[in-house]
Amino acid sequence: MIGPSDAAYAASLVDRLAALPPEDRRAIFSELPDDVCAQALYTWELWARPDQLPPPGEWRVWLLRSGRGAGKTRTGAEWVRKHIEAGTYRRVALVGRTWADVRDVMVEGESGILAVSKPWVYPAYEPSRRRLVWPNGAIAKLYSAEEPDLLRGPQHDAAWCDELASWRAPETWDNLMMGLRLGTDPRCVVTTTPRPTKLIRTLIAKKTTVETRASTYANRANLAAAFFDDIVSVYEGTRLGRQEIYGELLEDVPGALWSHARIDEARLSEAPRNLTRVVVAVDPAVSSGENSDETGICVVALGEDKHGYVLADRSGRYSPHRWGELVIKLYHDYEANHVVAEGNNGGEIVKDLLQAIDSGVPVRMVHASRGKFVRAEPISSLYEQGRVHHVGSFPELEDQMASFTPDLDRTTQGSPDRVDALVWGLSEVMLQWVTHTAGSIKYA
Numbered sequence: 001m002i003g004p005s006d007a008a009y010a011a012s013l014v015d016r017l018a019a020l021p022p023e024d025r026r027a028i029f030s031e032l033p034d035d036v037c038a039q040a041l042y043t044w045e046l047w048a049r050p051d052q053l054p055p056p057g058e059w060r061v062w063l064l065r066s067g068r069g070a071g072k073t074r075t076g077a078e079w080v081r082k083h084i085e086a087g088t089y090r091r092v093a094l095v096g097r098t099w100a101d102v103r104d105v106m107v108e109g110e111s112g113i114l115a116v117s118k119p120w121v122y123p124a125y126e127p128s129r130r131r132l133v134w135p136n137g138a139i140a141k142l143y144s145a146e147e148p149d150l151l152r153g154p155q156h157d158a159a160w161c162d163e164l165a166s167w168r169a170p171e172t173w174d175n176l177m178m179g180l181r182l183g184t185d186p187r188c189v190v191t192t193t194p195r196p197t198k199l200i201r202t203l204i205a206k207k208t209t210v211e212t213r214a215s216t217y218a219n220r221a222n223l224a225a226a227f228f229d230d231i232v233s234v235y236e237g238t239r240l241g242r243q244e245i246y247g248e249l250l251e252d253v254p255g256a257l258w259s260h261a262r263i264d265e266a267r268l269s270e271a272p273r274n275l276t277r278v279v280v281a282v283d284p285a286v287s288s289g290e291n292s293d294e295t296g297i298c299v300v301a302l303g304e305d306k307h308g309y310v311l312a313d314r315s316g317r318y319s320p321h322r323w324g325e326l327v328i329k330l331y332h333d334y335e336a337n338h339v340v341a342e343g344n345n346g347g348e349i350v351k352d353l354l355q356a357i358d359s360g361v362p363v364r365m366v367h368a369s370r371g372k373f374v375r376a377e378p379i380s381s382l383y384e385q386g387r388v389h390h391v392g393s394f395p396e397l398e399d400q401m402a403s404f405t406p407d408l409d410r411t412t413q414g415s416p417d418r419v420d421a422l423v424w425g426l427s428e429v430m431l432q433w434v435t436h437t438a439g440s441i442k443y444a
Helices: 004-016 020-031 034-041 073-085 099-107 171-180 198-206 216-222 224-234 239-244 260-265 320-333 350-356 372-384 395-401 416-429
Strands: 061-066 093-095 125-126 130-135 141-146 158-162 187-192 207-216 275-283 296-303 308-313 338-342 363-367 389-390 435-437 440-442
Touching: 004 125, 004 275, 061 073, 061 198, 073 093, 073 099, 073 187, 093 171, 099 141, 099 158, 158 171, 171 275, 198 207, 198 389, 207 320, 260 372, 260 395, 275 320, 275 416, 296 320, 296 416, 308 416, 320 350, 338 350, 338 416, 350 363, 350 389, 363 416, 372 389, 395 416
Parallel strands: 061 187, 061 207, 093 141, 093 158, 158 187, 275 338, 308 389, 338 363, 363 440
Antiparallel strands: 125 130, 130 141, 275 296, 296 308, 435 440
């Protein structure tokens, strides 16, 4: 192991090498002793941008609000690695949007903890026990934000939370914070592309939170040129681009039928037990290509209190058979009364597809005779009255709702397929002016 003087030499060397072209830098490194190269390569402070380094002060939460590909995952992984190797923290919580995200991004990803760890101080990854164990005895436990109860008992002295704005169960954060109580200075790093959720707005407003921000362009040297040519350039100058590229926290769109604040006010962590009616609503896409619209799929219910409950949003880009299988699965999982599907695109083909997969599932077709915005207005009114509740958080759906205006521009925002499915479903279970004839529904 190299000593202090060698470490100082390595730091000075890397400062000079940083200004050289990558090819020259690699050539010089190939001539240096292995221990000097290793010391330099694993000294994050020598390579990080200022916004990727921990801010000074006595903060409780460090919020990295960044665009896609800005390097926030690497920042979170390096923060965990540094403090565990230094012995500052010994019981760390790693919390991601889903189990797959924790494993594939935070732990095993190209910028995850395993990738940035020193070979001579490498943690043992125990997937079956959902944890990482370092040679010094420090442990990082893995958690999914979809299972908040797993964080009710454990205690930690540090935490790294990834994509907090997309967590579907906001109470996961509350449980984590209640257990972040070990040691003398427990802290949490949050890496996320922002959405104006209640949790994010509350977190920003706290005096114990500090923020750093970065755009996708800040990390351009480490991203593929095709990513900027094919993806980033398409969203430049758009509202979505401001959020996903520049990490801006966007306010609600003037004239939109819904607001994030209104949705948050009525949000629940769980649905009432006595639901009188449950439907799976589908707004099928015409095609299933890479650039096609999404198939909107929402599960909604009516309670004994005559309030509506949004139980799931499983919208996405699927082949017809794939979304058909998913709809049938949701029908059984939620013990739904029936499936309601828009028939304007495909007509009876949609019904035939679903019943070919499972002939026992009742399917009602709906046909729109008015525009999307007009159909959505009565549902928006129910939200204003506090009669519709989202059970958990559905970020993609809620972003689409809060951007849904009469002059929706398909070229910049896409078709509001999630909203369409939501409207079909809530109209089916809540509105009384729907007429049923011969297994189909027509809205006036």
